Amino acid sequence: CRKLGSKKERTLAMIKPDAVAKMGAIIEMILSSDLTITKMKMVALTRKEAVDFYVEHQTKTFFNDLINFMISGPVIAMEILGDESVCAWRKLLGPTNSSTARSESPNSIRAKFGTDGTKNAAHGSDSVASAARELEFFFPTSGGRGPPNTAKYTDC
C-alpha cells in the first residue's frame, strides 16, 4: 500500500463464520491499526445472499465449499475507513490461504485466526469498486432501510 499522502477510502471487512468466536481479538487488531470501524453488524447470510455476494466465483471449483462455509454461522460485516483502506485491510488479512499466511505473514489475521484455504477468518474487498458494491450489499443506502424510525417510546 502506498503510504504517501492520505486518500481516505472505505472498504468492506467481514469476519467469516469460523472466526466470529474470535471477533474480540480481530477487532482489537483493527483498533490498534490506523483504520476506523464506522459501521458493524452481525448477519446470518441466506444461501442466496452468499451466492450473490460471491457471484464472481460461481464457476470456481471451490464455490460450493465456499457457500456452505459462509452459511455455516453468522458473519460480522464492517465498514472500515482509513488511508488506502482497501489495501491496508487486505495487508492486515494476509494471504488468502491461512496455511500460507502462517509461513509468509505470521502476524496477519488469517495466519492467527484462520484454518486453511477456505476457512480463512475474514474477507476484504479487493478494489474500491468492489468495496462500493459490497458496502451497499451489507449497508444499503437506498431502498433497503425504510423510513427513519420516529416512533415515540412511552413505556420506558
Ligand code: RTP
Ligand atoms: P476474500 O474475497 O474472501 O477476501 O478472499 P480473497 O480475495 O483473498 O480470495 P478470493 O480468490 O476472492 O476467494 C474468495 C474466498 O473463497 C475461498 N477460497 N477457497 N479452497 C480454495 O481453493 C479456495 N480458494 C478460495 C476463501 O474463503 C477465499 O477467501
Ligand code: MG
Ligand atoms: Mg476476493
